[in-house]
Amino acid sequence: xxxxxxxxxxxxxxxxHHHPVYDxxxxxxxxxxxxxxxxxxxxxxxxxxGMIGTYIVLRAGSPEWPNPAHRLAVGITAxxxxxxxxxxxxxxxxxxxxxxxxxxxxxxxxxxSILLGAGFVGIQxxxxxxxxxHGMTPNQDLxxxxxxxxxxxxxxHVIIGVLWxxxxxxxxxxxxxxxxxxxxxxLAGLYWHFVDLVxxxxxxxxxxx
Amino acid sequence: MSDPNASSIRPGMGEPGxxxxxxxxxxxxxxxxxxxxxxxxxxxxxFMLLGLVFFVLGGLFAMAIRYQLAWPWExxxxxxxxxxxxxxxxxxxxxxxxxxxxxxxxxxxxxxIPLLTGAFGNFLIPLMIGAPDMAFPKLNMFGFWAxxxxxxxxxxxxxxxxxxxxxxxxxxxxxxxxxxxxxxxxSAQTWWLLALTWVGFSSMxxxxxxxxTIVKMRAPGLTMFRMPLTIWALLIxxxxxxxxxxxxxxxxxxxxxxxxFQSGFFTPTNLVINQIxxxxxxxxxxxxxxxxxxxxWFYSHPAVYIMVVPAMGLASDILSVHARKPVFGYKPMVYSxxxxxxxxxIVWGHHMxxxxxxxxxxxxxxxxxxxxxxxxxIKVFNWLGTLWGSRIQLTTPMLFTLGFIAMFIIGGLSGIxxxxxPVDIYIHDTYIIVAHFHYIVFxxxxxxxxxxxxxxxxxxxxxxxxxxxxxxxxxxxxxFTNGVFYMMHQLGMAGLMRRTADxxxxxxYAHLQPLNVFITISAFCLFVWQIFFVWNFFHSMFWGKRVGxxxxxxxxxxxxxxxxxxxxxxxxxxxxxxxxxxxxxPSVEEDFLAQTRDIExx
Ligand code: HEM
Ligand SMILES: [Cu+2]
Numbered sequence: 023x024x025x026x027x028x029x030x031x032x033x034x035x036x037x038x039h040h041h042p043v044y045d046x047x048x049x050x051x052x053x054x055x056x057x058x059x060x061x062x063x064x065x066x067x068x069x070x071x072g073m074i075g076t077y078i079v080l081r082a083g084s085p086e087w088p089n090p091a092h093r094l095a096v097g098i099t100a101x102x103x104x105x106x107x108x109x110x111x112x113x114x115x116x117x118x119x120x121x122x123x124x125x126x127x128x129x130x131x132x133x134x135s136i137l138l139g140a141g142f143v144g145i146q147x148x149x150x151x152x153x154x155x156h157g158m159t160p161n162q163d164l165x166x167x168x169x170x171x172x173x174x175x176x177x178x179h180v181i182i183g184v185l186w187x188x189x190x191x192x193x194x195x196x197x198x199x200x201x202x203x204x205x206x207x208x209l210a211g212l213y214w215h216f217v218d219l220v221x222x223x224x225x226x227x228x229x230x231x
Numbered sequence: 232m233s234d235p236n237a238s239s240i241r242p243g244m245g246e247p248g249x250x251x252x253x254x255x256x257x258x259x260x261x262x263x264x265x266x267x268x269x270x271x272x273x274x275x276x277x278f279m280l281l282g283l284v285f286f287v288l289g290g291l292f293a294m295a296i297r298y299q300l301a302w303p304w305e306x307x308x309x310x311x312x313x314x315x316x317x318x319x320x321x322x323x324x325x326x327x328x329x330x331x332x333x334x335x336x337x338x339x340x341x342x343x344i345p346l347l348t349g350a351f352g353n354f355l356i357p358l359m360i361g362a363p364d365m366a367f368p369k370l371n372m373f374g375f376w377a378x379x380x381x382x383x384x385x386x387x388x389x390x391x392x393x394x395x396x397x398x399x400x401x402x403x404x405x406x407x408x409x410x411x412x413x414x415x416x417x418s419a420q421t422w423w424l425l426a427l428t429w430v431g432f433s434s435m436x437x438x439x440x441x442x443x444t445i446v447k448m449r450a451p452g453l454t455m456f457r458m459p460l461t462i463w464a465l466l467i468x469x470x471x472x473x474x475x476x477x478x479x480x481x482x483x484x485x486x487x488x489x490x491x492f493q494s495g496f497f498t499p500t501n502l503v504i505n506q507i508x509x510x511x512x513x514x515x516x517x518x519x520x521x522x523x524x525x526x527x528w529f530y531s532h533p534a535v536y537i538m539v540v541p542a543m544g545l546a547s548d549i550l551s552v553h554a555r556k557p558v559f560g561y562k563p564m565v566y567s568x569x570x571x572x573x574x575x576x577i578v579w580g581h582h583m584x585x586x587x588x589x590x591x592x593x594x595x596x597x598x599x600x601x602x603x604x605x606x607x608x609i610k611v612f613n614w615l616g617t618l619w620g621s622r623i624q625l626t627t628p629m630l631f632t633l634g635f636i637a638m639f640i641i642g643g644l645s646g647i648x649x650x651x652x653p654v655d656i657y658i659h660d661t662y663i664i665v666a667h668f669h670y671i672v673f674x675x676x677x678x679x680x681x682x683x684x685x686x687x688x689x690x691x692x693x694x695x696x697x698x699x700x701x702x703x704x705x706x707x708x709x710x711f712t713n714g715v716f717y718m719m720h721q722l723g724m725a726g727l728m729r730r731t732a733d734x735x736x737x738x739x740y741a742h743l744q745p746l747n748v749f750i751t752i753s754a755f756c757l758f759v760w761q762i763f764f765v766w767n768f769f770h771s772m773f774w775g776k777r778v779g780x781x782x783x784x785x786x787x788x789x790x791x792x793x794x795x796x797x798x799x800x801x802x803x804x805x806x807x808x809x810x811x812x813x814x815x816x817p818s819v820e821e822d823f824l825a826q827t828r829d830i831e832x833x
Contacts, residue, residue, distance in 0.1 A: 027695065030777040037793040037802070044363060044804035048449040054366050058443040065435055065473045072481035072526060076496065084517055160494040164517045167494030175484060 464544025
């Protein structure tokens with residue numbers, strides 16, 4: 023019968039002295055980190071789906087909705103959107119460079135991406151200061167409520183993205199990447215493209231429609 | 232890292248199906264080993280201790296709730312002086328509101344979810360798939376440490392004026408967003424929301440890690456359909472967390488914004504609460520309180536499955552081992568888990584029938600909810616099929632698992648019935664609901680958790696828990712659980728509403744007090760009875776019977792590792808030849824055939 027438990031026998035049951043190092047790869051043939059980042063972006067999609075869904079519901083349920091052009095500096099933000107799109111392009115250029123082991127170009131493109139990203143945050147901060155100066159705060163109406171929360175949460179993602187790019191930049195300077203090992207850069211890049219894509223959606227919804 | 236081979240093992244960079252092995256030797260200090268550990272087993276046990284400590288706190292809150300419901304406004308022994316010096320030791324209505332709010336919050340977000348996914352997810356996933364650790368051990372550590380700010384926020388919420396949040400675990404606005412609505416809606420509610428956000432971070436990091444580990448780090452030969460059902464269940468629960476939880480996080484951000492920046496997401500126009508009009512007080516309005524309910528339940532219905540799906544997995548594994556028989560219908564078990572999870576995303580409206588909705592929509596939610604009963608029933612029948620003609624060993628883990636099945640049936644049946652809109656409109660927010668979900672969360676998840684603790688304890692600590700004490704623990708827990716929750720069905724049928732400090736104010740409910748006294752006494756007994764568990768748990772850690780690697784003669788991978796497994800888990804890389812449930816296989820002498828045993832090439 024199986025109810026009798028085997029008791030402890032050091033010869034069989036004790037851990038072996040040297041603990042082993044081993045690893046497997048199963049599942050789809052992609053890098054683990056890349057797999058994980060896609061899973062993570064899935065949750066991010068749901069996060070912004072919640073936000074955008076809320077915006078649509080509140081806007082559709084309001085008797086009237088102000089014309090964004092009358093309230094926001096659409097031109098400046100359009101330029102800011104352009105800045106962000108450029109930063110995505112420079113990240114891609116950096117990834118091309120690393121595959122050719124062109125480290126000088128990689129440093130250049132990556133550094134430029136960080137500057138563009140930081141520039142986006144700067145312009146957005148300027149926009150906030152300007153609006154708040156004119157009394158346009160979240161407690162004014164639903165337009166401002168949704169505007170601030172959505173842009174601020176997106177801005178937080180941009181800030182995290184800039185920090186991520188910066189950490190990767192330090193690793194580039196330390197020579198940690200090459201054409202044989204650049205997954206780390208790709209992960210940062212994927213996140214960055216995602217953040218940019220979300221901005222294009224938010225810009226269209228909040229500023230243009 | 233003295234071994235030159237060690238550096239050749241780069242996680243995640245090999246070809247699919249490859250195995251690489253070498254040996255290294257290093258010692259970690261106490262802090263790195265037990266406090267800021269990156270080892271999945273230590274992190275799992277950290278989650279377990281956190282969960283158990285909060286279990287006591289949440290339990291104490293429940294006892295206070297029960298005291299008030301049995302003997303309303305009577306002075307509380309011992310703690311009355313401490314907490315209520317101004318009301319003659321009696322509870323206050325605000326305090327009662329805080330109690331049930333925090334009871335629910337703690338039990339769900341700090342007990343059940345951390346115990347199931349945090350403790351058992353962490354401990355079992357690498358061991359059951361033969362892996363040395365999680366895919367991202369550091370991320371795993373952050374996952375646990377994100378619970379600490381969450382705990383901090385809970386503590387802060389108690390210290391606020393008003394004495395803790397009070398809008399229920401569901402936090403419906405405007406009660407939760409308008410400060411004048413109740414004392415609990417002062418700053419305490421903001422801390423409550425922050426606590427939830429931190430729990431969300433923790434779960435998200437864990438879930439990304441679990442999914443990646445399960446998909447990418449299985450031992451060679453361990454195909455998806457050879458995985459133990461526990462692993463399937465944890466995978467599916469992780470997916471539920473990944474796709475449902477961010478919506479709650481977004482909604483919490485909106486509520487924080489409404490509270491801190493006076494935005495108007497959930498504040499309707501012309502609202503007046505306690506003579507105060509939020510718009511007049513400078514807040515935005517025009518928002519929709521119902522929107523919160525949708526967002527909240529879009530997360531929280533899947534969340535109730537996060538709370539039960541892993542329990543179903545654990546129960547399936549325990550059942551098979553202690554019935555010495557393969558799980559009946561393995562693939563239907565997997566598919567039913569998947570369909571429960573899928574359907575779980577489209578039924579949230581069954582919590583909102585009474586809030587009002589388009590009847591066509593209500594009908595859709597009703598039908599979808601009833602459809603969940605189908606995969607749930609498949610699971611129940613397959614458990615029964617597993618028991619049919621098996622050799623049941625009535626060990627403590629088995630007893631708790633049988634308890635799980637019995638009570639899940641009761642809770643599941645009341646679920647189908649209350650999903651019918653006309654029924655629900657009558658019973659919504661009565662004690663029927665409380666009975667329903669406690670049958671599932673306590674009778675189901677907690678029983679499965681107890682079973683799992685007794686079952687995997689020898690793997691965690693190298694010793695078994697005492698069987699006699701375990702059985703005593705089971706019998707009392709089973710009887711008193713039913714004493715508490717079965718009777719709540721009666722209260723609910725009589726119309727007694729939940730979340731009310733003194734229902735006997737209404738004459739029509741006054742006759743229900745004796746039943747409530749009975750429930751309260753059962754609840755006290757249930758609480759005190761857990762001493763058998765606490766004693767057994769800690770005593771066995773040092774003085775329990777020392778056992779070998781595989782005390783239950785189980786076939787799955789975790790039992791190949793030493794007990795407790797060292798850093799790196801197994802003696803060497805594994806190869807898997809079959810599924811995890813090969814019991815009573817005629818081709819071998821023993822009554823179990825381990826997943827790693829190669830009988831062909833012998
Ligand atoms: C057979 C499947 C199930 C069905 C058909 C079902 C149905 C329902 C319905 C219709 C309600 C709403 C009642 C009301 O508030 O008026 C409800 C409430 C609830 N259910 Fe279930 N349920 C099922 C399984 C579960 C499971 C597995 C869990 C948890 C592990 C669970 C936990 C809850 C909770 C916590 C509530 C109450 C939430 C609250 O208002 O605080 N249910 N269920
Ligand atoms: Cu539900």
